[in-house]
Amino acid sequence: xxxxxxxxxxxxxxxxxxxxxxxxxxxxxxxxxxxxxxxxxxxxxxxxxxxxxxxxxxxxxxxxxxxxxxxxxxxxxxxxxxxxxxxxxxxxxxxxxxxxxxxxxxxxxxxxxxxxxxxxxxxxxxxxxxxxxxxxxxxxxxxxxxxxxxxxxxxxxxxxxxxxxxxxxxxxxxxxxxxxxxxxxxxxxxxxxxxxxxxxxxxxxxxxxxxxxxxxxxxxxxxxxxxxxxxxxxxxxxxxxxxxxxxxxxxxxxxxxxxxxxxxxxxxxxxxxxxxxxxxxxxxxxxxxxxxxxxxxxxxxxxxxxxxxxxxxxxxxxxxxxxxxxxxxxxxxxxxxxxxxxxxxxxxxxxxxxxxxxxxxxxxxxxxxxxxxxxxxxxxxxxxxxxxxxxxxxxxxxxxxxxxxxxxxxxxxxxxxxxxxxxxxxxxxxxxxxxxxxxxxxxxxxxxxxxxxxxxxxxxxxxxxxxxxxxxxxxxxxxxxxxxxxxxxxxxxxxxxxxxxxxxxxxxxxxxxxxxxxxxxxxxxxxxxxxxxxxxxxxxxxxxxxxxxxxxxxxxxxxxxxxxxxxxxxxxxxxxxxxxxxxxxxxxxxxxxxxxxxxxxxxxxxxxxxxxxxxxxxxxxxxxxxxxxxxxxxxxxxxxxxxxxxxxxxxxxxxxxxxxxxxxxxxxxxxxxxxxxxxxxxxxxxxxxxxxxxxxxxxxxxxxxxxxxxxxxxxxxxxxxx
Numbered sequence: 001x002x003x004x005x006x007x008x009x010x011x012x013x014x015x016x017x018x019x020x021x022x023x024x025x026x027x028x029x030x031x032x033x034x035x036x037x038x039x040x041x042x043x044x045x046x047x048x049x050x051x052x053x054x055x056x057x058x059x060x061x062x063x064x065x066x067x068x069x070x071x072x073x074x075x076x077x078x079x080x081x082x083x084x085x086x087x088x089x090x091x092x093x094x095x096x097x098x099x100x101x102x103x104x105x106x107x108x109x110x111x112x113x114x115x116x117x118x119x120x121x122x123x124x125x126x127x128x129x130x131x132x133x134x135x136x137x138x139x140x141x142x143x144x145x146x147x148x149x150x151x152x153x154x155x156x157x158x159x160x161x162x163x164x165x166x167x168x169x170x171x172x173x174x175x176x177x178x179x180x181x182x183x184x185x186x187x188x189x190x191x192x193x194x195x196x197x198x199x200x201x202x203x204x205x206x207x208x209x210x211x212x213x214x215x216x217x218x219x220x221x222x223x224x225x226x227x228x229x230x231x232x233x234x235x236x237x238x239x240x241x242x243x244x245x246x247x248x249x250x251x252x253x254x255x256x257x258x259x260x261x262x263x264x265x266x267x268x269x270x271x272x273x274x275x276x277x278x279x280x281x282x283x284x285x286x287x288x289x290x291x292x293x294x295x296x297x298x299x300x301x302x303x304x305x306x307x308x309x310x311x312x313x314x315x316x317x318x319x320x321x322x323x324x325x326x327x328x329x330x331x332x333x334x335x336x337x338x339x340x341x342x343x344x345x346x347x348x349x350x351x352x353x354x355x356x357x358x359x360x361x362x363x364x365x366x367x368x369x370x371x372x373x374x375x376x377x378x379x380x381x382x383x384x385x386x387x388x389x390x391x392x393x394x395x396x397x398x399x400x401x402x403x404x405x406x407x408x409x410x411x412x413x414x415x416x417x418x419x420x421x422x423x424x425x426x427x428x429x430x431x432x433x434x435x436x437x438x439x440x441x442x443x444x445x446x447x448x449x450x451x452x453x454x455x456x457x458x459x460x461x462x463x464x465x466x467x468x469x470x471x472x473x474x475x476x477x478x479x480x481x482x483x484x485x486x487x488x489x490x491x492x493x494x495x496x497x498x499x500x501x502x503x504x505x506x507x508x509x510x511x512x513x514x515x516x517x518x519x520x521x522x523x524x525x526x527x528x529x530x531x532x533x534x535x536x537x538x539x540x541x542x543x544x545x546x547x548x549x550x551x552x553x554x555x556x557x558x559x560x561x562x563x564x565x566x567x568x569x570x571x572x573x574x575x576x577x578x579x580x581x582x583x584x585x586x587x588x589x590x591x592x593x594x595x596x597x598x599x600x601x602x603x604x605x606x607x608x609x610x611x612x613x614x615x616x617x618x619x620x621x622x623x624x625x626x627x628x629x630x631x632x633x634x635x636x637x638x639x640x641x642x643x644x645x646x647x648x649x650x651x652x653x654x655x656x657x658x659x660x661x662x663x664x665x666x667x668x669x670x671x672x673x674x675x676x677x678x679x680x681x682x683x684x685x686x687x688x689x690x691x692x693x694x695x696x697x698x699x700x701x702x703x704x705x706x707x708x709x710x711x712x713x714x715x716x717x718x719x720x721x722x
Contacts, residue, residue, distance in 0.1 A: 006048070007055035007115075014059025018145060019066055022075055025145025029104075029136050032056050036111070036133035040126035046118050050129065054115050057108040057136065064101060064144060068094050073158045077101065079148040083160035089171055090161060096174040097165060099293060099308050100144035105175070106289075107135035109182035117205065120190065124201035127189015131315065138311040169227035176220030177247070181285040183213035184250055188282040188319060191275035195326040198266030202275055207261040210278065214254040215695045221247060222688040229650070229681075230643065236473075237536050237684065240411025242364060243301040246288035249360045253281035256353035259346050270350065272330065277354060279323040284361070286316035297367055298406040345432035352425050356418055363414040371407040380477065381410060412477035419484040423458070426491025427451055429526065430498040437505050450494045454487045462486030464541045472543035473676065485537050492530035499526045517697055524694025528687045535683025539650075543678045550671040559591065562675050563651070567591045570655055570673055573600065586655045588642040601642040601655040641676075649679040 018025040032053045039049040064077065068091045073079040081098040082091055095101045114129035186209040187202065194202035224244075225237045238244060257277050260270045290312035292301055370377075382404040427450060434443035461483040468474065468482060503519035548560045548568065559567040573587040584600035641652040654674040 007051035007058075010052040010055025011059040011062070012055075014056040015062040015066070016059075018060055018063035022063070022067065022072075022145045023147065025060060025063065026140050026143050028056055029060065029140035033133045033137035033140065036114075036129050036136065040129050040133070043125070046126075050111070050115055050118060053132075053136075054108070054111045057104070057111055057132075060145075061095060061104060061108055064104070065092055065095050068092065071158075073153065074148055076146045076148045076152075077144045079152060079158045081159070081161060083158050086161055086166070089168075090166055093165075093171045093174075094161060096178060097161060097170070098144075100139060100142040102174070102178065102289075103135050103142060103308055103311075104139040104144060106178050106182060107132050107139055109179055110135060110185060113182055113186045113209070117186070117189075120201045120205070121193075122189075122201070123193045123196075124190035124205060127192060128186050131185050131188065134311070134315055138308060141311075142307060164231055167227060167230065169223055169230075173220055173223040173227055176216055176223060180213050180217035180220055181250075181288065183209050183216060184254070184285040185282045186213075187278045191278040191282070192322055192326050194266060194275040195272060195279070195323065196330045198271060198330070200266060202266075202278075203264055206257065206264065206274065206278060210254055210257050210261065210281075211695065211698075213281075214251070214258060215692060217247065217251055217254065218688065218695070219692055221251065222685070222692075225684065225688075229652075229678075230641065237540065239300075240363075240409045240414060241300045242297045242367065242409055243288065243292050243299055245360055245364050245409045245411075245414075246284065246291045249357045249364070250281050250284050250288060252353050252357035252360065253277050253284065256350045256357065257281070259349045259353065263343075263346070269347070272327065273350070276323060276327060279319060280357075283316040283319040283323070286312045286319065290316065291364070296371055298403070298408040343432070345428050345435070348428045349425065349432075352421055352428070356421050356425075359417050359421070360414060363409050363411075367407045367409050375407075377405050377407055381412075412475065412481075415478070416481055416484070419481060419488050420458075423454055423484070423488045423491040426488065426493075426495040426530075427454065430491070430494040433495070433498040433502040436502050447494075450490070454490045457490055458483050458487035463489065464537060467538075467542050469542075469544070471545055472541070473545050474541060474543070478541070482541060485541065489534060489537060492533050496527040496530040499523050518699060521694045521696075521698035524690045524697070526694075528690025528692075528694060530687070531690060532684050532687025535680045535685075535687060538680040539678040539684065542680075543676060546675040546677075548673040548675065550673065552670055560673075562590075563677050565592070568653065568673065568675070570601075588653050588655060590642075590644065590651075590653070597644055599642040601640060601653055645682070647682045649677050650681045652676045652678070 014028060018028065035049040035053045039046040039053070066072075067075045067078050068082050069088060071078065071082070071084045071091075073082075077098055077100055078094075081094045081101075086094075096105050110128055110132035114126070114132055117128060118125055187205045190202040190205040228237060257274055260274050264270060264274050290309045291297070291299075293307070293309035293312065427447060430450065431443055431447040434446060437443065464486050465482040468479065500523050503516075503523040506519050507513075507515055544563060546563050548562060550560075550570070557569060557571065559569050562568045567590070569589050571587045571589065573584050586601050588599055588601045590597045641654050643653075644651040652675070654676070
């Protein structure tokens with residue numbers, strides 16, 4: 001406890017100092033970076049330098065929050081990203097709403113983890129701290145505590161928060177992802193030591209940090225999916241946006257590491273593979289931050305500055321270079337121990353997860369390469385472009401062409417490669433659990449039978465293929481792989497059944513409820529993943545789409561029949577309720593028998609006026625393709641659906657920005673209202689919650705529970721004392 005007292009004092013002093021004299025903040029961050037490096041070079045200084053460095057970082061974060069809460073727009077960061085019209089929780093969320101604040105928070109997370117690991121030897125003890133120093137220096141270079149230029153303040157009070165970020169999910173999604181990336185970076189130092197000389201600290205660090213990273217990253221992705229379903233630049237759960245692809249790569253690498261975590265030994269079968277995968281995950285965490293800030297690829301995540309991408313990319317390059325160097329240097333110290341007991345099914349799971357990550361990484365690198373070479377993007381990857389050219393004005397054609405020619409990840413091609421691997425993961429995982437039940441021959445027979453069934457379904461199709469009616473918004477590229485989606489679902493269901501069966505059988509045989517923590521945790525993790533997969537694929541493949549046309553001169557008060565026997569009407573909203581700087585313009589009313597629901601579905605950004613409305617086809621393209629949505633993101637209005645959620649399905653109502661709703665004069669034009677229904681979407685959230693609960697109840701496990709690790713027990717004791 002005494003080691004925290006200097007840190008708490010430093011946090012209070014730094015917060016007060018940066019609050020009263022913000023111009024000193026950037027200089028303090030440079031001093032923090034230097035003190036962290038000093039503690040890494042001279043271990044005797046760590047006990048004094050690192051708690052103070054962590055305290056200063058925490059104090060800087062608190063001071064920045066205070067500046068945001070008090071609308072101190074003389075600070076450039078507050079002027080760029082905040083607004084006096086925002087509620088307090090969104091003002092606080094702007095701590096990670098800008099580039100500078102994001103890097104500052106990441107440095108703080110990394111330093112907090114480094115403080116916990118300070119007692120570990122070598123790279124394991126100072127690796128994460130050096131990463132924190134890198135990001136503290138990057139933050140100082142970005143200058144979050146710089147003053148606002150006088151001409152900016154004279155032009156307008158503040159630039160304000162992007163309307164797409166003004167959501168409750170902003171308060172959860174970004175900090176969860178940042179925290180997860182900090183935990184992904186945490187084992188990097190120990191992994192380097194394990195690659196070089198087989199350092200035993202990796203056995204203590206990896207199971208704990210990687211598990212926490214996987215748990216928090218899964219939660220962050222889940223929250224991001226909820227947000228995505230509510231924002232017009234998505235309107236769907238997943239579309240292989242470059243930032244999403246980067247997060248998926250990290251998630252898959254963590255899955256590979258965790259499947260070998262309980263059995264890792266420096267002289268074991270995966271003595272070098274798992275540390276290498278941990279380093280790749282750490283480098284990819286930096287790469288994901290770089291992709292988020294880079295403008296090279298088209299992305300739905302590009303709301304804020306792009307100044308830090310080079311710092312993230314440089315750190316990723318350093319980690320990869322160190323990994324290669326220690327991988328080759330470690331060959332001289334490689335020890336050949338006895339192979340011991342092994343489980344080939346877990347080995348296959350490690351390789352499959354790693355293979356999935358490599359495929360996704362290859363697709364991401366391919367998109368960057370094609371963009372760099374200036375290769376033409378195929379027409380099938382920009383389905384709405386030709387339609388839009390007929391509606392675009394001459395002035396915007398060049399910009400429109402650039403928006404659609406810019407590459408992103410070819411998710412359709414990637415899915416064709418990933419689906420067989422995912423199906424294989426379900427099959428091998430199911431066999432692994434079934435074999436543990438004591439009847440290996442019966443398990444093999446059941447697995448072979450399931451493999452034959454999955455092969456048949458992959459050839460002819462199954463539930464999704466038969467249920468697809470062509471009424472949804474599914475691309476023909478996805479329709480072509482629906483049979484493989486069915487096969488992947490079968491593999492997942494086989495895995496879930498075998499895992500639950502193994503857990504129930506083990507509990508019945510042992511008669512010990514204490515075993516439920518382990519077997520029940522595994523059942524929730526694997527079963528939840530399958531339930532989320534079923535819900536996500538069903539909602540994506542079996543969604544239905546309806547287009548309601550409001551002819552010129554038709555009264556807005558007229559009711560129109562829509563999906564499921566309901567009726568709908570859209571009314572201009574005269575009350576114009578203020579949603580943190582943007583105003584509701586349309587009121588949607590749904591009538592289902594005696595029940596009537598109402599809500600808002602179109603918002604106008606107070607910072608600008610929309611251009612002339614140019615017809616329903618253009619509005620549909622805005623709703624359906626995020627390339628155009630991003631191209632037209634500064635129109636002054638925000639398409640946001642009115643959502644009715646239910647256990648069986650979710651209903652979305654999308655209202656276009658017609659002249660009547662925007663109170664614009666001119667010729668009456670036909671308007672289109674889009675209704676989308678997503679069945680079984682609730683299964684996604686139920687499955688994700690089950691996964692997270694299972695990961696929380698699972699015992700920590702890891703190498704410290706195994707015999708022969710008394711040396712590690714001493715390392716853990718040193719860490720706890722530090």
